[in-house]
Structures are given as structure tokens and as C-alpha cells.
Amino acid sequence: MRMLAVFEKGERIRHIGHLDIQRSVQRGLRRSGLPVAYSNGFNPHILITFASALSTGACGKREIMDVTMAEEVSTDEFLERMNKAMPPEMQLSEAIAVDQKHPALMAMLQAAEYDLLIRDPVQAEKLTAAIPAMMAKETIPAMRKTKTALKECDIKPLIYGLKGEGQHIYATLVLTEREACKPGMLIGALSAEAGISGEEIRTLITRTALLGRDGQGNLVPLERL
Amino acid sequence: MDLNDKIEKILEKVQKAPRYTGGEMNTAVKAWDECPLHFGFCFPDTYEVGMSHLGLKILYGLINRESWSLCERFFMPWTDMTALMEEEQVPLLSMESRRPLNAFDVVGFTLQYEMSFSNILAMLKMGGIPLEGKDRGEDDPIVVAGGPCAFNPEPLADFIDAFMIGDGEDVMTELNRVILERKEKGLSRETCLKNLAKLEGVYVPSLYDVAYNPDGTVASVTPNCPEALATVKKRVVVDLNSTYYPEEFPVPYTEVIFDRIMLEIMRGCTRGCRFCQAGILYRPVRERSMEKLIDLAEKLQQSTGYEEISLSSLSSGDYSCLPELIRELMKRMKEKRVSISLPSLRIDSVLKESLEETQQVRKTSLTFAPEAGTQRMRDVINKGVTEADLLEKVRDAFEGGWSSVKLYFMSGLPTETTEDLDGIADLARKVIAEYFNVPKTQRAKGLRVTVSVSVFVPKPFTPFQWAPQDTLETIIGKQEHLKQVLNIKGVTFHWHEPYVSYMEACFARGDRRIGAVLKRAWEKGCILDGWNETFRYDLWMEAFRECGLDPAFYANRERAEDEILPWDHIDSGVTKAFLWREKLKSERAETTKDCRKGCNGCGIQRWKGVCAYANAGSV
Numbered sequence: 040m041r042m043l044a045v046f047e048k049g050e051r052i053r054h055i056g057h058l059d060i061q062r063s064v065q066r067g068l069r070r071s072g073l074p075v076a077y078s079n080g081f082n083p084h085i086l087i088t089f090a091s092a093l094s095t096g097a098c099g100k101r102e103i104m105d106v107t108m109a110e111e112v113s114t115d116e117f118l119e120r121m122n123k124a125m126p127p128e129m130q131l132s133e134a135i136a137v138d139q140k141h142p143a144l145m146a147m148l149q150a151a152e153y154d155l156l157i158r159d160p161v162q163a164e165k166l167t168a169a170i171p172a173m174m175a176k177e178t179i180p181a182m183r184k185t186k187t188a189l190k191e192c193d194i195k196p197l198i199y200g201l202k203g204e205g206q207h208i209y210a211t212l213v214l215t216e217r218e219a220c221k222p223g224m225l226i227g228a229l230s231a232e233a234g235i236s237g238e239e240i241r242t243l244i245t246r247t248a249l250l251g252r253d254g255q256g257n258l259v260p261l262e263r264l
Numbered sequence: 265m266d267l268n269d270k271i272e273k274i275l276e277k278v279q280k281a282p283r284y285t286g287g288e289m290n291t292a293v294k295a296w297d298e299c300p301l302h303f304g305f306c307f308p309d310t311y312e313v314g315m316s317h318l319g320l321k322i323l324y325g326l327i328n329r330e331s332w333s334l335c336e337r338f339f340m341p342w343t344d345m346t347a348l349m350e351e352e353q354v355p356l357l358s359m360e361s362r363r364p365l366n367a368f369d370v371v372g373f374t375l376q377y378e379m380s381f382s383n384i385l386a387m388l389k390m391g392g393i394p395l396e397g398k399d400r401g402e403d404d405p406i407v408v409a410g411g412p413c414a415f416n417p418e419p420l421a422d423f424i425d426a427f428m429i430g431d432g433e434d435v436m437t438e439l440n441r442v443i444l445e446r447k448e449k450g451l452s453r454e455t456c457l458k459n460l461a462k463l464e465g466v467y468v469p470s471l472y473d474v475a476y477n478p479d480g481t482v483a484s485v486t487p488n489c490p491e492a493l494a495t496v497k498k499r500v501v502v503d504l505n506s507t508y509y510p511e512e513f514p515v516p517y518t519e520v521i522f523d524r525i526m527l528e529i530m531r532g533c534t535r536g537c538r539f540c541q542a543g544i545l546y547r548p549v550r551e552r553s554m555e556k557l558i559d560l561a562e563k564l565q566q567s568t569g570y571e572e573i574s575l576s577s578l579s580s581g582d583y584s585c586l587p588e589l590i591r592e593l594m595k596r597m598k599e600k601r602v603s604i605s606l607p608s609l610r611i612d613s614v615l616k617e618s619l620e621e622t623q624q625v626r627k628t629s630l631t632f633a634p635e636a637g638t639q640r641m642r643d644v645i646n647k648g649v650t651e652a653d654l655l656e657k658v659r660d661a662f663e664g665g666w667s668s669v670k671l672y673f674m675s676g677l678p679t680e681t682t683e684d685l686d687g688i689a690d691l692a693r694k695v696i697a698e699y700f701n702v703p704k705t706q707r708a709k710g711l712r713v714t715v716s717v718s719v720f721v722p723k724p725f726t727p728f729q730w731a732p733q734d735t736l737e738t739i740i741g742k743q744e745h746l747k748q749v750l751n752i753k754g755v756t757f758h759w760h761e762p763y764v765s766y767m768e769a770c771f772a773r774g775d776r777r778i779g780a781v782l783k784r785a786w787e788k789g790c791i792l793d794g795w796n797e798t799f800r801y802d803l804w805m806e807a808f809r810e811c812g813l814d815p816a817f818y819a820n821r822e823r824a825e826d827e828i829l830p831w832d833h834i835d836s837g838v839t840k841a842f843l844w845r846e847k848l849k850s851e852r853a854e855t856t857k858d859c860r861k862g863c864n865g866c867g868i869q870r871w872k873g874v875c876a877y878a879n880a881g882s883v
């Protein structure tokens with residue numbers, strides 16, 4: 040059996056990178072004493088995958104891990120033992136048991152919801168005000184960082200939803216194995232629209248949900264599929 | 265902007281933010297107001313170094329275990345962080361509750377190596393604490409320090425209020441009680457320091473006056489109040505089984521140098537290598553029982569989730585039931601996929617059997633420390649290891665499937681000649697030959713021999729405490745020579761920065777006056793001196809010049825037998841007479857046996873019941 044578990048990456052540890060988060064979850068599993076499955080081979084590791092890597096600097100409200108168990112365990116027991124074994128900033132909120140044939144989370148992932156807190160209220164107001172004008176455009180040019188260079192691309196088709204509220208901008212953005220609109224790209228495009236692209240915009244990024252599509256093609260939380 | 269906003273802003277900009285964020289598993293966050301005594305544990309180097317240190321884990325657990333005391337951690341920020349903190353006017357904050365250093369009642373530094381001393385000044389300054397003890401007021405914390413460098417406390421005498429000499433487990437709690445009493449009864453700083461001086465193993469430098477001879481050597485060290493004893497004896501924890509050892513370690517998010525369970529199997533070493541300070545400071549040898557170790561290993565595995573256990577001690581190979589211990593640990597940890605590694609292998613005591621067992625789990629590179637290249641030189645330093653021993657162990661390792669070997673040596677040892685340097689290259693060649701002697705089908709591919717040669721630094725409380733360090737010129741010449749002779753296919757040669765070793769030598773055997781140089785150098789911008797990229801030799805030299813002191817006086821001078829050494833008022837248990845005898849024997853290349861084979865009368869035998877091997881009758 041496999042256990043899908045929803046966990047948080049808290050604000051205090053938001054600068055921890057994905058590799059370190061992975062290692063911390065692995066060690067948490069080892070502390071919990073839960074019957075997890077290990078890979079064979081010389082350096083055995085726990086069979087675990089993550090729906091998506093969360094960038095350094097971002098918080099996560101509903102990140103998902105996918106753990107292969109060696110024995111059946113109830114979701115309650117899984118949650119209870121893991122929450123004792125995980126640090127306060129990485130607590131689990133839900134666990135769902137699925138069978139071995141359940142598709143890989145990464146392959147199902149379609150989009151993610153973000154809560155972007157703009158630290159400066161004046162900037163927040165300008166950015167929010169620029170949303171309608173930007174969304175009315177045919178194309179929204181943004182800069183995408185590749186390994187070697189900055190590349191221009193159009194993020195219009197990658198934005199599923201966007202609204203501003205006070206100092207927060209809420210966005211639903213495409214996130215698949217092939218393409219993604221990173222929150223930074225969105226903020227870049229929006230600040231160009233607002234005419235403040237020269238300013239540093241301090242943003243606290245929280246990924247609030249990972250989404251897939253149900254039978255009707257609606258976006259729903261990945262763990263509900 | 266409030267403090268938290270400022271911190272957030274800084275963390276967004278700084279490199280390697282995870283080393284500053286805290287919140288790790290098993291880091292105690294105790295309620296501040298419920299604990300009357302607040303201890304700020306300072307590791308004067310980066311997070312990654314500090315979190316690898318066993319002493320931190322022991323004392324952190326020990327202080328937090330008491331209901332009345334809490335301990336929070338502080339590390340030395342890297343230069344980019346220091347600059348950002350200065351810009352935003354953020355003080356040095358604890359990892360746990362983000363409180364400034366000066367909010368704590370006691371501030372304790374661990375002194376692991378001399379080149380971290382400037383970081384102590386930087387941390388005090390960033391923490392809002394007056395640098396020098398004499399300038400601290402009634403509201404300032406008591407600043408204490410312990411660890412191996414506390415055995416020569418004099419270079420830090422101006423900055424540290426009290427030193428703990430020797431094993432920390434018992435004295436730590438006693439010291440905290442005295443400081444709690446100060447807080448509760450509103451005692452003056454001065455009274456508190458005098459009360460601290462009454463504790464065994466505590467040295468309060470301000471209670472002693474030092475006089476100098478015209479030639480700069482120490483004339484006398486005299487207590488200036490009745491509480492201060494003429495000599496301060498180190499503390500020794502006699503029974504490791506009943507002393508505190510943590511059952512959980514903090515588990516960092518980010519990778520640190522030693523990111524695993526460290527199981528201290530014993531303390532002390534009976535070998536008597538003459539260059540080795542730890543070998544004297546941690547005498548006598550004391551073992552933890554196998555039952556205790558197995559119990560600790562299981563508890564630590566459950567509380568940390570670590571995938572590796574390393575056995576730690578000065579000489580793990582000497583642990584009396586090592587093969588049984590390893591076998592038992594492996595048996596119990598196999599299910600949990602935990603590997604066991606033996607870091608400080610002594611080449612003459614590793615059993616082939618245990619090598620084979622280690623390999624079952626993980627094959628890392630093997631480390632050997634012959635320390636010197638010729639038998640004569642090894643006899644001078646009393647490194648009881650022969651070439652045949654070494655080669656046999658290396659052969660076993662190659663046959664066992666290892667292909668990567670690290671060899672550690674020292675250069676600049678007393679009486680060293682070119683022949684001894686060439687001996688290093690000869691040994692490396694012989695190691696390579698052993699590899700090729702193993703049939704191709706049996707040996708692992710990819711031979712790698714790393715030869716590391718460090719610069720010898722004479723240390724207090726060793727038979728070489730009177731010896732001059734090689735001058736920089738000589739060291740550089742020797743390194744050039746080594747580079748040439750070690751230009752061998754398959755060998756990687758590493759050497760140590762000579763300038764750092766030179767400064768280390770000055771501070772290792774420094775007196776009270778050298779504290780002024782430290783302060784001057786730090787004012788000029790010296791920090792993080794243990795790191796090549798931040799070490800500034802030029803600034804150190806300027807500081808010496810401006811303070812009117814000569815580094816050669818400390819590093820390159822031969823001391824006379826009757827000279828009063830700056831640390832003579834500290835009693836390590838080992839007598840000066842024993843060290844002098846050892847020095848004379850070293851000059852004759854005469855060895856001294858391992859004292860498990862018979863007491864050598866080092867001096868510890870004067871302390872009844874402390875050394876299990878002692879022969880009280882010996883001189």
C-alpha cells in the first residue's frame with residue numbers, strides 16, 4: 040500500500056531547500072518507526088516521492104508526500120506517529136491510503152494555488168490594480184529563468200485564476216512536469232504592467248494547494264483524485 | 265520595522281539561510297519565564313561546524329534537562345550575514361527563541377581551536393556584551409568558556425570571566441547553580457565570580473595577577489584573593505556510565521559536517537603520543553560499557569532517525585570489546601538500515617574482522633595516521649606504529665574491497681630532517697604497491713591515496729610544550745620539498761596553510777599579554793580565521809606590531825626547563841616533571857609503552873581512584 044500524506048512547510052523553515060526537506064521527511068519516517076518500504080541495494084533508502092518540489096523561500100500549506108509502506112497501517116496511526124516524529128514546522132494534516140496502482144502524483148499534477156503576500160502595502164495596491172489590465176491582454180510576456188539564460192515567454196495560457204485582496208494576491212498557475220508559471224514570473228509581469236518593474240518586490244510565497252483534474256476536467260486538490 | 269520583519273528581510277538576502285533559521289527536530293524550546301536560569305551556548309564558528317560537535321549536544325541536553333535551566337544556541341554568522349545584521353541593526357540572536365545574547369544570564373563559549381578566538385570577540389560584540397570582563401556591569405551576563413583550549417586560558421583572560429577546566433558534565437550544573445544564586449539573591453558580579461572560583465575546576469582569571477621578567481617570560485602568577493587557589497585542578501568524570509549522555513540530538517535540516525549519531529565509546533587515550541594534547545588533557549582512559557552504548561544507540565536512532573552511527577573517541581580501536589560492540593550494533597541496526605562507521609581508526613588496533621563487518625554496510629575511504637614518515641621520527645613522537653603494521657592493515661583494507669586510503673602526517677616535528685620527509689613519499693609508494701599486489705580480480709577499482717601533511721603546532725601540556733615551531737621559511741621550504749617528492753601517480757597531496765599554523769602556535773602557547781593582539785586583530789577585521797577565504801595574515805602581523813609583541817617569541821622560541829609557562833597554574837593531572845621526562849626520551853628517540861601495559865606514572869595516579877590503570881607507587 041501507499042500512503043499519501045499532506046504536510047506543511049512552515050514559514051520559519053521556508054528557506055530550507057527541497058533536498059533537505061526530502062531528507063527531513065525520510066528521517067521523520069525513520070523516527071516514527073512506521074513500517075516503510077526500502078529500496079534494495081547497497082545504500083537502501085525509503086521508497087518515497089513528492090508531488091512537487093517546493094522552491095527555497097516558499098512556504099507550503101498542503102504539500103504531498105507519497106510513501107510506500109511495507110505493511111498495512113491505518114491513516115490515523117500514520118498521522119499520529121508522524122506528527123510525533125516531525126518538527127513543529129512540518130506537521131501533517133491528512134493521510135490517505137491508496138493502493139499500489141494509484142497513479143504517480145507527479146504525473147497527475149496540473150496546477151497549484153498560491154497566496155502571495157506583498158510586504159509593501161503601496162506596492163500591493165499598485166500590483167492589484169494592474170491585474171485587470173494585464174489579464175485583458177492577448178499575451179502576457181514574462182521572463183523565464185533557464186539554467187543558462189533568461190528567456191521571454193507568454194504566461195497568459197498558464198494563469199488559471201488571479202485576484203488581489205488587500206496585501207495578498209491569489210493565483211492559480213499551471214504546474215505540470217512539462218511547464219510551469221512560477222510565482223516570480225507572475226510578479227515580474229504584473230510589476231511591469233504596474234510600472235514598478237524596477238523596484239524590489241518582497242513577497243512571501245505560500246503554495247496553498249496542488250491541483251489535478253477530475254473526470255469532468257475540473258481542477259481539484261490532487262489528494263482528492 | 266520590528267525585529268522579526270528585519271530578520272525576515274535579512275534571511276531573504278543572505279546566503280545559506282537555513283544555517284540561521286533554527287526550528288530543527290529535538291531543539292528544545294523551553295518557556296523562557298518558567299526557567300529561572302538562561303544559558304546561551306556559543307559555538308564560535310559556523311552552524312555547520314558547531315552542529316557537528318559532540319560537546320554541544322551533551323551540554324545542550326544536560327542544561328535543558330534541568331527544570332530550572334534552559335539552553336539556547338548561538339553560532340558565528342558568516343561575513344555576509346554579519347554585514348546584513350549590522351545594516352539592519354540586528355543583534356546576535358539565539359537559534360531557538362531569537363533572543364539577543366545579552367538577555368542570557370550565562371554565556372558559554374566552547375574553545376575547540378585557537379583560530380576561533382576572534383569569533384568570540386565578534387559574537388560578544390554582536391550580542392551587546394562588553395568585550396572585556398573588567399568593563400562588564402551588574403546587568404551583563406557572566407561569560408564562561410570550556411573545552412580543550414581552556415587549559416591555557418591566558419590569551420582569553422581579558423574576555424572570559426570564568427573557565428571550566430576538564431570534563432564539563434558535573435561542573436556545568438554546579439556553575440549554573442552559582443550563577444542562579446547570584447540572580448536570586450541579587451549578588452554582585454564580583455561575589456559571584458569569587459563563588460565560582462571556589463568550584464573545583466573553575467578558573468577565574470581576574471583573581472590572579474601575572475608578573476613578567478624583563479625578557480618577556482612569566483615571573484609569577486599570584487592569586488589576589490583567598491577564594492582563588494594557587495593551582496586549578498581539571499575536573500574528571502570518573503564513571504562514564506553514570507554520567508549524562510543525551511538520548512536525543514538536535515537534527516539539522518541542512519547538511520552539517522558530521523550529520524549522524526555520535527556514540528562516545530570512551531574518553532582519553534593511553535598511547536602517549538608526544539605531540540597530542542588531547543591525549544594528555546583527557547587522561548585517564550575511561551570506557552562506556554557495551555550495554556550502555558547499545559542502549560544509547562537504540563534510543564538515539566529512534567529519536568533522530570539518523571542512518572549512520574559513528575563511534576567516537578581518541579582511539580576507538582583500543583576499546584576493550586570493540587569487535588563485540590560492532591557486531592552487536594550491526595545486528596541491531598541492520599533492520600533499521602543504519603550503518604556503523606569507525607572514524608578515527610588506529611592502524612595497529614583495527615581488527616581485520618571488524619573491517620570486514622564495516623564493509624557489509626558501507627564502504628567509505630579508510631583513514632590511517634602514521635603521522636611521520638620514518639621509524640626514527642615515529643619513535644621521537646612515540647607513535648607506536650611500524651611500517652609493517654601499517655602496510656598489513658592497508659593490505660587487509662585493499663583485500664577487503666577498499667580502494668581509497670587517506671594518510672595523515674605532520675611536518676615540522678622536533679628533530680625532523682629531509683630523510684623524514686622523504687619517508688612520507690616512500691610510505692605512499694609502498695601503500696600503492698600493496699594495492700597492486702592484490703590480484704586484479706580481488707581488488708576494487710580506482711585506487712586513491714590521499715596524503716595530508718599538516719604543520720606541527722607545539723601545544724601546552726605535551727612533552728613538546730617547550731619546543732620551537734619551525735619558522736615560516738623552514739615550513740615553506742619543507743612543503744616545497746614534499747610537493748616534489750610526492751609527485752607520484754595515484755597520490756593526491758594536501759598540505760596545511762603555514763600562516764594559520766603559525767598564528768595557532770602563537771595563541772596555543774600565548775600568555776595574557778597576547779589578548780591585546782587578539783583584540784587589535786579583531787578590530788582590524790580578523791574574523792573566521794579558521795577559514796582560508798577569511799584568514800588575513802597581514803592584519804594579524806600588523807596587530808602584533810602595533811601591540812609591540814613578537815610572534816616568534818611565542819611560536820619559535822625554545823623554552824628552558826625552569827621557565828614558568830603561562831599555563832603552569834592549571835593542573836591537567838599530568839605533571840610537568842613527567843612531560844619533561846618524555847621530552848628527554850623523545851630526544852633520544854626512546855619510546856614509552858602504552859600505559860595499559862603498565863603505568864608510566866604520568867601524575868594522574870596522585871588522584872586516588874581516577875585512573876583504572878594507575879599504579880600508585882610509581883613516581
Ligand code: SF4
Binds near residue numbers: 860862867877
Ligand atoms: S596514571 Fe599511569 S596508567 Fe593512568 S594515565 Fe597516567 S600513566 Fe597511564
